[in-house]
Amino acid sequence: xxxxxxxxxxxxxxxxxxxxxxxxxxxxxxxxxxxxxxxxxxxxxxxxxxxxxxxxxxxxxxxxxxxxxxxxxxxxxxxxxxxxxxxxxxxxxxxxxxxxxxxxxxxxxxxxx
Numbered sequence: 228x229x230x231x232x233x234x235x236x237x238x239x240x241x242x243x244x245x246x247x248x249x250x251x252x253x254x255x256x257x258x259x260x261x262x263x264x265x266x267x268x269x270x271x272x273x274x275x276x277x278x279x280x281x282x283x284x285x286x287x288x289x290x291x292x293x294x295x296x297x298x299x300x301x302x303x304x305x306x307x308x309x310x311x312x313x314x315x316x317x318x319x320x321x322x323x324x325x326x327x328x329x330x331x332x333x334x335x336x337x338x339x340x
Contacts, residue, residue, distance in 0.1 A: 228300065232260060236302040237292060238285060248299070255285060256302060262305030270306045274311040 236256050237248045251259060262278055263269065271279060282305060292299075 229260070229310075231300040232256065232302050236260075236300045238282075239301050239304040240286060240291075240307050241304060242307050246304075247286075247299075249291055250286050251302075252287050255281065259302040266303075267301075268304040268306060 237250050240247045
């Protein structure tokens with residue numbers, strides 16, 4: 228299995244559009260085998276800066292494979308999820324009916340005690 232991965236393994240990158248497969252160079256395949264030595268799937272959050280740069284180079288320099296990849300050995304899978312951004316919501320105004328209800332409740336509570 229290791230020889231198949233070294234000779235023609237591919238990197239699978241999970242994107243919002245589906246998985247993409249990249250064919251790295253021989254030296255890159257060796258390093259990818261080291262990166263994915265304990266886990267089949269890794270997130271970019273657990274990679275160091277050098278490893279992230281390598282993934283960027285592989286994805287930027289090479290076109291993804293459109294051939295059948297069922298027969299190819301997969302070196303590892305990189306989870307490439309889009310960053311979650313929190314959109315700033317406009318400030319909420321208090322609802323007048325809720326404010327009135329709370330004031331009535333507080334007034335009734337004060338009268339009891």
